[in-house]
Amino acid sequence: MTQSTPQTMGQQFGRRSWAEPWKIKMVEPLRMVSRAEREKALAEAGYNTFLLRSEAVYIDLLTDSGTSAMSDRQWAGMMLGDEAYAGSRNFYNLENAIQTYYGYRHIVPTHQGRGAEHLLSQTTIKPGQYVPGNMYFTTTRLHQEMAGGIFVDVIIDEAHDPANLHPFKGNVDLGKVEALIQEKGAANIAYISLAGTVNMAGGQPVSMQNVRELRALCDRHGIKIYLDATRMAENAYFIQEREPGYADKSIAAIVLEFCSYTHGGWMSAKKDSLVNIGGWLAVNDWDLFEELRNLVVVFEGLHTYGGLAGRDMEAMAIGTAESMQDDHIRARIGQVRYLGQLLTDWGIPIVQPVGGHAIFVDARRFYPHIPQGEFPAQTLAAQLYLDSGIRSMERGVVSAGRNAKTGDHYYPKLELTRLTIPRRVYTQAHMDVVAESLKIVYDNREQTRGLRMVYEPKYLRFFQARFEPLG
Known part of the structure; x- marks a missing residue:
């Protein structure tokens, strides 16, 4: 009798x-609290999943920021922390990793991505200047506005259509950029704020051709490009998969080329780099670097630790290398796609194509009877938690905020509930549980009512706003 091998079994089953x-080397027990406990917890949290206590959560898909599982090598690196206040050897290991994999010359560490956004905004934006970007991100836009900048969305129109299958919905519309330059003048544009795998569009990627052409356009007008490199490894995977000429290139090589078309970048290392805390800002211009490393001392810490412990910088350096491994990124996006396929098969409306770090449920199509002013995406996040203890988050009108001049809500075209998959944390069985719970909520959608906002903080309201059910 011939013994079966994985190859012959694959042929047998097709x-x-x-x-x-x-x-898995270590486990953390999970517990689903009762329905009555979930109802009580959600009411106490004001129907805002950000305000839930984590012990009341079963599967936590709130964010992929700082929620990854670190590797054995990263944990070993934590034991090699050089906690010197100045000149920690872990900083130089981190500096070398960023220079190697992202290609930027000068590096400033920060406690996380928004620290880098703040420094970049304060040093490169003059009040009244415009900051074109491929769709806003909440903290990025706020830091730009607090520095006196005016954000302008220049993403391609396809990005605002959740059903559109364009392979690179994160692309910048070069015509929109050119029109802004002609209308406002190049001197009135601070820089181009470019994000890889655009979060608010559903984790949609930017093509290599697009960034190459954008650089050529900016060079003609003397405008800089700064990259939010938070999920560039994921962006590189889509380039490898979809763009001609890149199928045989490694993730690391693609990231390096992409960054070469930009003048600098920043990162929340809590995503791609697989750590629980940390970030960085990197530029090629020495004069700007001098200003940044002087300012970082005021807000973050000395330029060789930037608010981080040495052990955190070591884990970040190791995680940077691990994030570029082709097998890792293929499996990471594969898990997201697995969940997306289950939901698609059941007719649940999600953003297509499936992006890199999360499934974004189209709450407008999920709850067509709930007007946007009654927060359908926030409602869906609440209902999913009530059903199964799964925590997700809103990415719609609540996240968009208000117009500072009129006081009215911003009403984005995309009203989404984000199911964000932490890296190396959950199994395929967890994804089955998530999909089945969402199917139950979808089947009961017609009986669901929306929410009213009863407390609204001044900044980034989605973090701390409170709601109550209508009716």
């Missing part, structure tokens, strides 16, 4: 499964 490129 399919080949994939598996995560890691094995």
